[in-house]
Amino acid sequence: MSRLDLLRLSDRREPVPHAARELLTSEPDEPAGKPTLLFVGGDRRGAQIFAEHWLAHAAGRGFPAYALSVRGQGKSAGIKGDLRAWASDVAQTAASLPAQPVLIGHSKGARILAEALGRYPARAAVFVAPRLGRLVPPTPAGSPPTLIVGDPDDKRAPRQSLEKAAAHYGVAPLFFQGAGHEMMLAAAWREPLDAILDWLDGTVVKE
Amino acid sequence: MRQAGTESQVSEGQFDAYSVDAAYDRGEAVCVIGAGMAGLLAVKNLREQGFTVDCYERETAVGGSWNWRHDRSPVYSSTHLVSSRTHTEFPDFPMPDDWPDYPHHSQVLAYLERYTDHFGLREHIWFGSEIARIEPTGEGRWDVIVKPVSGNAARRLRYSAVVIANGHNWDPRMPSYKGQEEFRGEIVHSSAYKDPSKVRGRKVLVVGAGNSGCDIAGEIAVNAEKCWHSTRRGYWFIPKYMFGRPGDQTMARLSWLPFGLRQKVSEFAIRRVVGDPRRFGLKRPEHALFASHPIVNSHLLHHIGHGAITPKPDIEYFTEDAVHFTDGTSVKPQTVVMATGYRTTFDFCDPALLGMQGADAAPSLIGHMFASKTPTLAVAGLLQADGGIFPLVHWQTVAIAKWLRLRQSDPEAARQFWAKVSPDAGRRYVHGKLNDSPRHRLEISYEVYLKALGRMIEELDGVK
Numbered sequence: 238m239s240r241l242d243l244l245r246l247s248d249r250r251e252p253v254p255h256a257a258r259e260l261l262t263s264e265p266d267e268p269a270g271k272p273t274l275l276f277v278g279g280d281r282r283g284a285q286i287f288a289e290h291w292l293a294h295a296a297g298r299g300f301p302a303y304a305l306s307v308r309g310q311g312k313s314a315g316i317k318g319d320l321r322a323w324a325s326d327v328a329q330t331a332a333s334l335p336a337q338p339v340l341i342g343h344s345k346g347a348r349i350l351a352e353a354l355g356r357y358p359a360r361a362a363v364f365v366a367p368r369l370g371r372l373v374p375p376t377p378a379g380s381p382p383t384l385i386v387g388d389p390d391d392k393r394a395p396r397q398s399l400e401k402a403a404a405h406y407g408v409a410p411l412f413f414q415g416a417g418h419e420m421m422l423a424a425a426w427r428e429p430l431d432a433i434l435d436w437l438d439g440t441v442v443k444e
Numbered sequence: 445m446r447q448a449g450t451e452s453q454v455s456e457g458q459f460d461a462y463s464v465d466a467a468y469d470r471g472e473a474v475c476v477i478g479a480g481m482a483g484l485l486a487v488k489n490l491r492e493q494g495f496t497v498d499c500y501e502r503e504t505a506v507g508g509s510w511n512w513r514h515d516r517s518p519v520y521s522s523t524h525l526v527s528s529r530t531h532t533e534f535p536d537f538p539m540p541d542d543w544p545d546y547p548h549h550s551q552v553l554a555y556l557e558r559y560t561d562h563f564g565l566r567e568h569i570w571f572g573s574e575i576a577r578i579e580p581t582g583e584g585r586w587d588v589i590v591k592p593v594s595g596n597a598a599r600r601l602r603y604s605a606v607v608i609a610n611g612h613n614w615d616p617r618m619p620s621y622k623g624q625e626e627f628r629g630e631i632v633h634s635s636a637y638k639d640p641s642k643v644r645g646r647k648v649l650v651v652g653a654g655n656s657g658c659d660i661a662g663e664i665a666v667n668a669e670k671c672w673h674s675t676r677r678g679y680w681f682i683p684k685y686m687f688g689r690p691g692d693q694t695m696a697r698l699s700w701l702p703f704g705l706r707q708k709v710s711e712f713a714i715r716r717v718v719g720d721p722r723r724f725g726l727k728r729p730e731h732a733l734f735a736s737h738p739i740v741n742s743h744l745l746h747h748i749g750h751g752a753i754t755p756k757p758d759i760e761y762f763t764e765d766a767v768h769f770t771d772g773t774s775v776k777p778q779t780v781v782m783a784t785g786y787r788t789t790f791d792f793c794d795p796a797l798l799g800m801q802g803a804d805a806a807p808s809l810i811g812h813m814f815a816s817k818t819p820t821l822a823v824a825g826l827l828q829a830d831g832g833i834f835p836l837v838h839w840q841t842v843a844i845a846k847w848l849r850l851r852q853s854d855p856e857a858a859r860q861f862w863a864k865v866s867p868d869a870g871r872r873y874v875h876g877k878l879n880d881s882p883r884h885r886l887e888i889s890y891e892v893y894l895k896a897l898g899r900m901i902e903e904l905d906g907v908k
Contacts, residue, residue: 242898243835243839243894243898246696246699248530249531249696250693250696252529255542325538328536328538329538329540336562357537358536378536
């Protein structure tokens, strides 16, 4: 873990300015007392890729589900930003939800998630096919339970990078052979999501 | 009514009964006193470390000082933050980024209420409950005597630790000048001043040049018939905006400079931008900038320049209808508003527990948090800083929670940590020269303090 930075001078000198953020929602019909989920994607499509299957399915299982397009993505595509701004978009959105959400980041969105975890204590964190690059993730606020999910044959988030991310957070990765990189859009989209939700049921929902 | 059974052990009016009663043991639970900003942070961060928490709040809602609905709140209708939004928000729960640079006090309360609900803290708070007494039991545990604000059915509970977060802006410090009792006009403390409608058309003297004194003087200036402002010393007035940004952001941009140089550059900039206070009939500041927490105020000099406020020196004495100042002048106000600050009061425990010696002394704590003789007693939020204090108190409560956790999980590491930090009791976390009067004993520099807190937290985390 990197050293603690309590001073956060970059934010004290030059706060990230406000930007309109696109937030897609799928609420369960009946409140089931399950934690809220907030999905973050890694490319220009932003929230859209989660709206295809995952949001509705999660809501169907009782999890209020949200997907965010940070600046530069989806409907917020016109606004420029950097990793600090994207992480701020995630923290701002997480803090605006009625209850502490579980943060889920996919591909390069996992990088944004890792950065955001330094400034928001997620209920739990899930990295899906994470591409963290050379990022040394900050110490997560509030040490949330963490899950790493991926396809060991995925070229973009290969086995060794999944294992590296898992080692960093001190957990074991969960492999889905053949799920592909964009598993939320694949034919077998249901399997990895159900595994994530089962894990949340076991870790976070307990009481 | 559900509790009638347990409470019946203590019969009405028999106030001493609880001292002989057996304590209800809450096991490893931690007691937090107060559900204001510091108390809420303590509850959330202790919960995050896995503790069961019972928080007791005198009022019926969260927010402490910021809860303007109750009579102990110091806020007045126009209170705004004096540190900018991003210097004030909690590090792990940002204020909405579409809020203004300097949010209004009602937004701060809304923010604290959102924090409470977002992290599900409400279920751990007992409202309308006052702490009558806390007593160490001897084995590092605490007996806490809780009584409802209305009624005296006290209960004795036993906790593994106590975090005091009762605030220090609720017990008015009223000065006593010669002849003050004979004065026939109205004398109120600033805590009782809520909105300018009461002073409309009146002649008002405001005493004190803290942030609230200057704010209130500015507000009264545009509403009252006449406003005088009595100040004892010279002060630095930092404008709310400098070079197009909130002043604290501009200052943070200079933080790459060594402190002494930064001080000189800032003093120069303020003299150039704001001007020489003596031109306005005020005293020149005797201390260097940042040696005492600065007054962040853009409109005081503006109102003096427009004749809406007449500056006056310190008060010498009162007569029946007039106030006489040290320069020999006198005025005849109808209302005197004493913006003379607040006392630090812990009426529920022996002051010696917190290293306080004498009546008006400040506590002497390790890192402004830990009572040096009783490692399971901590204080959160007892600070005055040259910047927003919310983030400081967040990290304080993180350190407190991690310390209490370490004591349970690794007693040996805890012993080493305690041996290392113990000599720091009463240490001051300020740059360079400091203003060592008792009322400045709570003052810290946020940069120096955050660095020290960071090291302390890393040590608790076991980072070598």
